[in-house]
Amino acid sequence: MRSIKFNIIVLLTILSLTTFAQTKVVSNSYSFGIILKIEKFAGRDFRYSLELKSTDTDSLKNIVIKVQQVINDDEWLDVNLAKDVTKDTVWHSLKISSKINPRAKEIWLYANFEGNGNFFVDNLKFEIKTESGDWEKFPIKNADFENNENNPLKDFRTNANIPDGSTIGLRNRTDSIGGKALLIKTTKASVIFKTNYGANKRIGKYCNINGIKIYYETYGTGEPLLLLHGNGQSIVDFNKQIPELARYYRVIAVDTRAQGKSIDNDSSKLSYDIFASDMKALLDSLNLKKVNVLGWSDGGNTGLIMAIKYPDYVGKLVVMGANLNPTENAVEKSMLNQLKKDLKKLQQKQDTESKQMTRLLLMLSTEPNINVEDLHTISAKTLVLAGEKDVIKAEHTRLIASNISGSQLIIFKKQTHMVPNENPLLFNETVLNFLKQEDVKN
Known part of the structure; x- marks a missing residue:
């Protein structure tokens, strides 16, 4: 059930224009995500962020991150969405801040990329506010994308298939932060209509x-x-x-x-x-x-x-x-x-x-x-x-x-x-x- 729900949420995220009998979408949409158990943090403030950079962008470029709070596979709660509207080619952050629903058992985090270009991603974070007012980082395996050279999204949920003309890999950061970053490279994106x-x-x-x-x-x-x-x-x-x-x-x-x-x-x-x-x-x-x-x-x-x-x-x-x-x-x-x-x-x-x-x-x-x-x-x-x-x-x-x-x-x-x-x-x-x-x- 969960893999189906993941794909459904991805689909809802990327829809851009509905017509009488068809939907206009970008052909190469690629997503990854992860499910976190957060029941014991009910009612706490949280924030989800990614560091991003994109180059060779075109008019189809779109980056979206999403948070879905879930009771179980059949009961979904609050949804938070953030779109990257910047045209910057330098590293910047995309963030979502909200509160954990007292009924939620899990939080599903997503990031979706579409359009032609090089999309760099690094330092995925999910943080929860403690009773003392500090922010505590929730542990996420390989959230800094330093490992798994051959399969950098091994620990994440992803699309069933990598879109045609797309590659997923790691690259060294050239700024003062250093280390590695995830690179999603796409070259064959186009607009298609789906019934x-x-x-x-x-x-x-x-x-x-x-x-x-x-x-x-x-x-x-x-x-x-x-x-x-x-x-x-x-x-x-x-x-x-x-x-x-x-x-x-x-x-x-x-x-x-x-x-x-x-x-x-x-x-x-x-x-x-x-x-x-x-x-x-x-x-x-x-x-x-x-x-x-x-x-x-x-x-x-x-x-x-x-x-x-x-x-x-x-x-x-x-x-x-x-x-x-x-x-x-x-x-x-x-x-x-x-x-x-x-x-x-x-x-x-x-x-x-x-x-x-x-x-x-x-x-x-x-x-x-x-x-x-x-x-x-x-x-x-x-x-x-x-x-x-x-x-x-x-x-x-x-x-x-x-x-x-x-x-x-x-x-x-x-x-x-x-x-x-x-x-x-x-x-x-x-x-x-x-x-x-x-x-x-x-």
Whole structure:
């Protein structure tokens, strides 16, 4: 979850201009950050600073530092932002000063760089004001960038990949301070436009199903391919799949009930059977049957139920990180324990968002309840996927695959439940290779 949240915050930081259906961004944005445990310093003043210098700047140049205070992965608090507006080519400081929220458990620090040029960074500091009024430096490994010549950001969280035309290294400082500094060098930055998947007003539509409005977006042409996201997610979480899949298929990306932009003012119990029924109704409204279905996590559970209950509606089926029941035989115990803790906290809240999330987590903790025997009825050509480090146990994934006649099984080595986001090239290639396979005629 944390790597996803890091990338989300980075994305929110670098957005510069939103249009009707697209967002204007600089192509080479690069970020690094670190998470600090600060619970025992609740209520104290803090300051975060970096020393900076940039050369060969252009009109795309932008440097931003950010502080995000966090309770846990699902509860974010105060945000502080500072932009470097100076054109100086000499060393100077960029700072954020604020107060630690009494509810915060962690502080996430970020620095983001975009545009063409040489960006020098040194002496990252996070300081907390003591009771005596002095400033005490919070220990951060290699905050002065003196070590790790081959990988100077080894101890930090970073973008998954270094942008094309960019290099990361260390250089000696030539001023009186001396020592080494981080150098982020970029040469191929340009402005690009990205489609706002999940918030594309130009093509987004609603399907009214018994008073519930299911939001969906359609991209590409060809055979229909229905995308079903995970619990608490939305179409946005398929942003690394949609553009590639839409090159070959008519992609129908959906915000399932009570999630994303779908409108559900009901308070009744949710279930994967209801989700599957919603998808049948959506496909009926589009006059579609025998669609290919790609379901991730909760979406995989829904996909399995669709294939069992509505076989005429499912052509080929891909499920990633699905399960038959939420027990320790299927799901890692740590995940189930965290789910219980999160649910207990949410049930104490009365705001609309918390009530909706409570409905979703209650479903996640009690469903699905798919009988192994029911898998024998699936006639759709099926690909079962999971990560080697998935929260779904490998033996459970194998159980699913072994009980679907003719199914294919791939467990991605060294990958997690989040492989569609963390390794989209591998995931997309695997899905497309399966979907493009010709059906064997008897």
